[in-house]
Amino acid sequence: MVDTAKFRAILEQRRDELTERLREIDEALDSHQSKDWEELATEREGDEVLERMGSSGKAEIAKIQAALQRMDEGEFGYCVSCGDEIAEERLDVVPHTPFCHNCADKRG
Numbered sequence: 001m002v003d004t005a006k007f008r009a010i011l012e013q014r015r016d017e018l019t020e021r022l023r024e025i026d027e028a029l030d031s032h033q034s035k036d037w038e039e040l041a042t043e044r045e046g047d048e049v050l051e052r053m054g055s056s057g058k059a060e061i062a063k064i065q066a067a068l069q070r071m072d073e074g075e076f077g078y079c080v081s082c083g084d085e086i087a088e089e090r091l092d093v094v095p096h097t098p099f100c101h102n103c104a105d106k107r108g
């Protein structure tokens with residue numbers, strides 16, 4: 001049986017960090033609206049990096065929300081694919097994972 005309270009704290013903290021980072025990314029992107037062209041060209045590359053960071057952050061938040069929901073349903077720590085318990089060492093590394101080691105391997 002996994003210590004859900006421990007992982008809830010980890011997941012909530014991670015979600016808050018990501019939410020904060022996404023807010024900063026949005027602000028950085030917004031602040032690039034009224035610049036001259038030369039500056040814009042340089043910033044455009046930076047913006048693409050920011051946008052990539054933003055979308056990977058959003059994807060991670062979605063996985064964290066799903067993990068918190070499984071927690072509310074008492075299913076956290078069990079593989080959504082085969083139903084086996086997920087090893088705690090694995091959750092320590094990827095707390096939001098919905099898959100046990102075997103199923104994650106199968107998915108590549």
Ligand SMILES: [Zn+2]
Binds near residue numbers: 083104
């Ligand atoms: Zn599994």
